[in-house]
Amino acid sequence: MMExxxxxxxxxxxxxxxxxxxxxLFSARGFNIDGxxxxxxxxKDESKMxxxxxxxxxxxxQITKQLNRLINVIKVQELxxxxxxxxxxxxxxxxxxxxxxxxxxxxxxxFEARIVDVSRNAYVLEFSGSAKKMEAFIELIRPIGxxxxxxxxxxxITRSKK
Amino acid sequence: MIKENKKQLMTGSKILIESLLKxxxxxxxxxxGGAVLNIYDELFNYRDKLNHILVRHEQGAxxxxxxxxxxxxxxxxxxxxxxxxxxxxxxxxxTAYMDSVPMVIITGQxxxxxxxxxxxxxxxxxxxxxxxxKHNYLVKDVGDLARIVKEAFYIASTGRxxxxxxxxxxxxxxxxxxxxxxxxIEMRSYNPTYFGHHVQILKVVDELLKAEKPMLYIGGxxxxxxxxxxLKEIAEMLDLPIVSTLMGLGGFPSEHALFFGMLGMHGxxxxxxxISNADFIVAVGSRFDDRVxxxxxxxxxxxxxxxxxxxxxxxxxxxxxxxxxxxDVKSVLNSMLEILSLKSKEIExxxxxxxxxxxxxxxxxxxxxxxxxxxxxxxPQFVVEKxxxxxxxxxxxxxxxxxxxxWAAQFYKFKNPRSxxxxxxLGTMGYGFPAAIGAQVAFxxxxxxxxxxxxxxxxxxxxxATAVQYNLPVKIAIIxxxxxxxxxxxxxxxxxxxxxxxxxxxxxxFVKLAESYGAVGLRANKPEQVEDVxxxxxSIRKPVVMDFVVAQEEGVYPMVAxxxxxxxxxxx
Numbered sequence: 028m029m030e031x032x033x034x035x036x037x038x039x040x041x042x043x044x045x046x047x048x049x050x051x052l053f054s055a056r057g058f059n060i061d062g063x064x065x066x067x068x069x070x071k072d073e074s075k076m077x078x079x080x081x082x083x084x085x086x087x088x089q090i091t092k093q094l095n096r097l098i099n100v101i102k103v104q105e106l107x108x109x110x111x112x113x114x115x116x117x118x119x120x121x122x123x124x125x126x127x128x129x130x131x132x133x134x135x136x137x138f139e140a141r142i143v144d145v146s147r148n149a150y151v152l153e154f155s156g157s158a159k160k161m162e163a164f165i166e167l168i169r170p171i172g173x174x175x176x177x178x179x180x181x182x183x184i185t186r187s188k189k
Numbered sequence: 190m191i192k193e194n195k196k197q198l199m200t201g202s203k204i205l206i207e208s209l210l211k212x213x214x215x216x217x218x219x220x221x222g223g224a225v226l227n228i229y230d231e232l233f234n235y236r237d238k239l240n241h242i243l244v245r246h247e248q249g250a251x252x253x254x255x256x257x258x259x260x261x262x263x264x265x266x267x268x269x270x271x272x273x274x275x276x277x278x279x280x281x282x283x284t285a286y287m288d289s290v291p292m293v294i295i296t297g298q299x300x301x302x303x304x305x306x307x308x309x310x311x312x313x314x315x316x317x318x319x320x321x322x323k324h325n326y327l328v329k330d331v332g333d334l335a336r337i338v339k340e341a342f343y344i345a346s347t348g349r350x351x352x353x354x355x356x357x358x359x360x361x362x363x364x365x366x367x368x369x370x371x372x373x374i375e376m377r378s379y380n381p382t383y384f385g386h387h388v389q390i391l392k393v394v395d396e397l398l399k400a401e402k403p404m405l406y407i408g409g410x411x412x413x414x415x416x417x418x419x420l421k422e423i424a425e426m427l428d429l430p431i432v433s434t435l436m437g438l439g440g441f442p443s444e445h446a447l448f449f450g451m452l453g454m455h456g457x458x459x460x461x462x463x464i465s466n467a468d469f470i471v472a473v474g475s476r477f478d479d480r481v482x483x484x485x486x487x488x489x490x491x492x493x494x495x496x497x498x499x500x501x502x503x504x505x506x507x508x509x510x511x512x513x514x515x516x517d518v519k520s521v522l523n524s525m526l527e528i529l530s531l532k533s534k535e536i537e538x539x540x541x542x543x544x545x546x547x548x549x550x551x552x553x554x555x556x557x558x559x560x561x562x563x564x565x566x567x568x569p570q571f572v573v574e575k576x577x578x579x580x581x582x583x584x585x586x587x588x589x590x591x592x593x594x595x596w597a598a599q600f601y602k603f604k605n606p607r608s609x610x611x612x613x614x615l616g617t618m619g620y621g622f623p624a625a626i627g628a629q630v631a632f633x634x635x636x637x638x639x640x641x642x643x644x645x646x647x648x649x650x651x652x653x654a655t656a657v658q659y660n661l662p663v664k665i666a667i668i669x670x671x672x673x674x675x676x677x678x679x680x681x682x683x684x685x686x687x688x689x690x691x692x693x694x695x696x697x698x699f700v701k702l703a704e705s706y707g708a709v710g711l712r713a714n715k716p717e718q719v720e721d722v723x724x725x726x727x728s729i730r731k732p733v734v735m736d737f738v739v740a741q742e743e744g745v746y747p748m749v750a751x752x753x754x755x756x757x758x759x760x761x
Contacts, residue, residue, distance in 0.1 A: 044315065044319070051319055089502065095501070095502070098323070101377060
């Protein structure tokens, strides 16, 4: 069976320890977490976790079933590329001197990134996009000189039916 | 604002105990300590309503509650203190979790204000037990306690059963709140599926009628859903041969003509060969454990598989299933019976092929029955056979883990469900004796045996004091070969007889040990003494330790080497 990336959207009860239960399940059963993002929803007593994981269909089925066994898990859904919008956000601090500023501005324009902090010799850029675009963005920025970089896990939401 | 009909204020301790009574609890197994002193003080007022069994080690409490639960089908309850009290129960909790046993474990915790401070006897109990409980709770507000107890019992006893832990900080057990026990319960994120999908069930029935060589492979789910009667009815209606996992033993009468024994690593020749030649296998509340399947790719040969299980995650985990049925075994079997009640003609037409299939299986049974050779030293199998004969298959049999466990499974012919208490999943040495105590507490007038090894009995031997204190006449039959026998057997077969640290060079004198606790000790050195020792033990209403000095190098056979297909059996 083919191994590939999967994005799971997990609706959970917003209680202390739920993240530990979910994370613990992945490690105990030998599943991987490639990325994770957790935050509250509009409902006070719910949170949503978006987890990126890797494996074949059988592993995905087991992960889903095992997650559903957890008492605090309300719903587990796989989000696919075609049917959902997926985004990562990155903050990257780059060297900014006279020789690089033009290039930074050019890349910012192309990717519709934003400069969110400016100092004498460094800019912080914020960019949000798909995982693929994220890679392209980093590749272009890299030669300029990256001082620091931080990336969120993927967040994703289903597209409305057309 | 003054409330009308103000409910009575109670301490957390009283709320806890009142809640237990509401759940129908009459027995708890426990051990006091600092963090549960409030609860124990309140317990003193309830001595006439709640039977508290004081064990000698918290692990014993957990196994005893587990044995109580397996023997009765009720939820077993444990009460221990924080820190070491809680950590000592971990093995017992993990044992219950692996075998899906309903339990509620109540642990004390340091006061809320001290949590996280490395306080005296503090441990992160909820963190430690997260992977080995079905669910757990840390009570942060005494007002939540009644609801949490209600939820804990509900979760423990429904769906695929399992242990649930409630961690109660010391201040919570003394704080007060109104006591209002919820009548009903609704949890949006927990709704086990009881009724199987009708179309899926139809498919199973059709396939059963079509198949040339169908076989039911039953497991612990038959017992936990109390489905033995339904199973027997279906099996007899369709002449379906049955093989069982260790956990399923007792779910179908072992002496029944349709029963072909345990399958797997130490399964019978008939069960292992039979299932490998079947063309349709229905797994009923079993989970394709590696000790059952051997080399999993070859398990069941070319057969089609159906799987009935209440836990969706069990289905398709190890073996690809053609017809999955998520649901309670009892309910699904009942649906099958309903469907079958309209198919008497189809059933009749299966009779000839069934007869041929059963003939084939009976030939396997006849070719290689379970057997052993008598010598002038006691053979372990002989001891188990005698226990079976003298108790007529009606005893509750607890086992430890290792050779003793496999011989008990092979040579005791279980008649009834809930009569074998054994740690099948976790394989916990030291489980049997406290579990037997738990069962004896539940059934004071039944014969309860612990079939033990000289190694494993020493892992919870301290509970002899508990058995004596409460006058629980548990019979302990030690199969004493001065070895960790199963380890020795593997070393003999797979490690060129390099018996690395598996010989127990020093053992206590078990007879004197029993006597020093105030129990009775008996010994048999020769085969002709076995029956007398057992008869004497059965005539005494006291805990009895029997030391059966057996052949040192006896092995458990048949045996399938780990990772090999189960058709590749080493026979006697």
